[in-house]
Amino acid sequence: MSALAQQASEPTVKADKLRLPKTSLDSVLAPVITVIVLLSLWQIASWAVPIRSDLFPGPGAIVAKLPEMLDNGSLLGAVGTSLFRALSGFLLAVLIATPIALLLAHQPLLRKGLGPLISAMQVLPSIAWVPAAIILFGLSNATIYMVLLLGAVPSIINGLLSGIDLIPHQYRALSQVLGADKRQHIWHVELPAALPGYVAGLRQGWAFAWRSLMAAELIAVGGSLALGVGSLLQRGRDLADLPLVILVILVILLVGVLIELLCFAPVERKLLRDRGINRTGGKNV
Amino acid sequence: MGVELHEVSLSYPGTDLVIDSLTAQIDDGEFVAVLGASGCGKSSLLNMIAGLLQPTSGWLEVPQDGAAFMFQDANLLPWLSAADNISLALKLGGYPADLRDARVAQLLNLVQLGHAGQKKPHELSGGMRQRVALARSLAQDRQVLLMDEPFAALDAITRDMLHEELRSLWQQTGKTIIFVTHNVREAIRLAGRILVLSSHPGRILETRRISAQLRNDPAQAAALADELTTILRKEQRKHERTSAAG
Numbered sequence: 225m226s227a228l229a230q231q232a233s234e235p236t237v238k239a240d241k242l243r244l245p246k247t248s249l250d251s252v253l254a255p256v257i258t259v260i261v262l263l264s265l266w267q268i269a270s271w272a273v274p275i276r277s278d279l280f281p282g283p284g285a286i287v288a289k290l291p292e293m294l295d296n297g298s299l300l301g302a303v304g305t306s307l308f309r310a311l312s313g314f315l316l317a318v319l320i321a322t323p324i325a326l327l328l329a330h331q332p333l334l335r336k337g338l339g340p341l342i343s344a345m346q347v348l349p350s351i352a353w354v355p356a357a358i359i360l361f362g363l364s365n366a367t368i369y370m371v372l373l374l375g376a377v378p379s380i381i382n383g384l385l386s387g388i389d390l391i392p393h394q395y396r397a398l399s400q401v402l403g404a405d406k407r408q409h410i411w412h413v414e415l416p417a418a419l420p421g422y423v424a425g426l427r428q429g430w431a432f433a434w435r436s437l438m439a440a441e442l443i444a445v446g447g448s449l450a451l452g453v454g455s456l457l458q459r460g461r462d463l464a465d466l467p468l469v470i471l472v473i474l475v476i477l478l479v480g481v482l483i484e485l486l487c488f489a490p491v492e493r494k495l496l497r498d499r500g501i502n503r504t505g506g507k508n509v
Numbered sequence: 510m511g512v513e514l515h516e517v518s519l520s521y522p523g524t525d526l527v528i529d530s531l532t533a534q535i536d537d538g539e540f541v542a543v544l545g546a547s548g549c550g551k552s553s554l555l556n557m558i559a560g561l562l563q564p565t566s567g568w569l570e571v572p573q574d575g576a577a578f579m580f581q582d583a584n585l586l587p588w589l590s591a592a593d594n595i596s597l598a599l600k601l602g603g604y605p606a607d608l609r610d611a612r613v614a615q616l617l618n619l620v621q622l623g624h625a626g627q628k629k630p631h632e633l634s635g636g637m638r639q640r641v642a643l644a645r646s647l648a649q650d651r652q653v654l655l656m657d658e659p660f661a662a663l664d665a666i667t668r669d670m671l672h673e674e675l676r677s678l679w680q681q682t683g684k685t686i687i688f689v690t691h692n693v694r695e696a697i698r699l700a701g702r703i704l705v706l707s708s709h710p711g712r713i714l715e716t717r718r719i720s721a722q723l724r725n726d727p728a729q730a731a732a733l734a735d736e737l738t739t740i741l742r743k744e745q746r747k748h749e750r751t752s753a754a755g
Contacts, residue, residue, distance in 0.1 A: 258554070258614075393581060394582075394584045395584070395586070397556075397561050397580075397584075398580070398584050399543075399601075400559075400560070400561060401559055401560075401561070401575075401576075401577070401578040401649075402597070402598050402601045402649065403575070403601050403602055403649075404601045408601060411595060412600075412601070413586065416586070416588050417586070417588075419588070495588075498587075498588055498629060498632065499587040499629075500587060500629060500630065500631020500632070501587055
């Protein structure tokens with residue numbers, strides 16, 4: 225038993241924690257410094273280039289637009305409307321895409337038939353659906369949700385499918401020798417194993433949902449539709465107000481990135497950490 | 510009840526025979542090592558006994574409740590802790606939920622990992638992962654335990670400790686163990702009988718009984734190891750010549 229007592233003192237592995245502080249610092253500092261440099265260059269260029277300031281506004285002019293947009297409430301109202309549409313539409317996309325992906329994963333013939341179609345839909349720009357959606361549903365929320373769903377659902381389906389495809393063959397063998405039936409295999413092994421791929425699909429699905437929403441709001445304006453962030457872009461264009469247009473573009477970017485950073489990135493990090501997969505900064509370019 | 514194989518053959522679609530008319534009887538409570546060079550079909554044989562592969566011809570008889578299986582690379586689910594990996598095996602085997610935690614603790618203690626139940630597989634060393642895998646296969650509570658080169662990737666010291674522990678577990682539980690390996694010394698150290706497989710297709714070339722006296726006598730064990738190694742080398746060369754000609 226002395227040998228066994230020795231074994232009990234075998235070192236456990238904690239390698240994934242070693243590089244975390246430096247990596248976190250780098251991943252925050254690098255983009256912040258880049259943004260500061262780019263903004264400075266932009267401001268200098270707007271002072272130096274002899275073009276009318278309303279056609280080439282610097283960051284200062286954009287920031288100056290912000291209090292006006294906040295005071296009249298149009299910016300926050302539009303962000304709230306768009307966020308509600310994006311999040312509820314995304315949730316709906318998840319509810320639709322997940323069972324479809326599971327069905328396709330277990331019905332090879334169906335997958336052979338529908339798989340290429342779903343991948344093709346992922347390639348199609350969502351804005352192409354807007355005219356058809358307006359003809360079908362008029363200027364209503366249904367139009368917006370149709371475009372958003374057609375943008376997000378294929379990505380989520382493909383994400384879960386590729387997550388399932390990448391499950392090591394040995395896990396299926398393990399389920400079999402442990403005596404799991406199909407339902408138990410899906411619940412206890414397949415879904416947890418596919419989770420990283422699924423989350424990557426959700427992340428991409430969110431990006432598609434947000435982009436599709438902006439495309440839909442940009443074109444579908446008026447009727448019973450509340451003003452979204454995309455519609456503010458159209459208003460800026462109508463008023464030939466370039467600072468407003470650029471401000472709205474920055475807000476769209478900021479919201480998309482914040483959701484990504486606050487929701488998806490931590491979940492993905494935790495998933496990878498829990499499985500001992502160490503993603504070091506700078507290598508996944 | 511042990512395991513019986515009668516004229517069992519296996520071929521994968523579009524390939525030559527992997528196993529050719531293999532007949533063997535493994536008695537209840539016996540510890541048998543299946544020894545062969547890489548690619549001789551030892552793992553395929555084990556997969557057939559586990560029901561993961563169906564023989565192309567012949568028949569085999571295993572106990573009604575099947576066989577527990579220990580994989581070469583532990584094959585633990587990385588999102589579950591060591592304890593949860595074992596608990597899942599109990600759950601899928603229909604073990605009562607209220608008794609599960611106690612049984613998991615018992616099994617972890619049995620493999621000397623009572624302190625590491627909450628650790629995830631990536632936080633454990635290779636030897637500890639294989640111990641968890643061993644506890645999980647014991648959780649299946651089946652009389653037959655199939656082991657597919659479970660210690661092949663471990664360092665010599667850890668492997669040595671696990672050999673000792675496996676022998677002791679076998680003596681305690683009286684299970685029928687079929688242990689696949691390409692390591693001659695490992696086979697001699699562990700098994701009561703060694704089946705030597707030929708290379709591609711796999712057939713039984715030799716059967717050797719290992720007495721306690723032989724196992725404990727370094728000179729005798731070394732002589733047998735040399736003899737079996739020579740047989741395996743000859744088989745390996747034959748296989749390489751056939752592959753090159755094909």
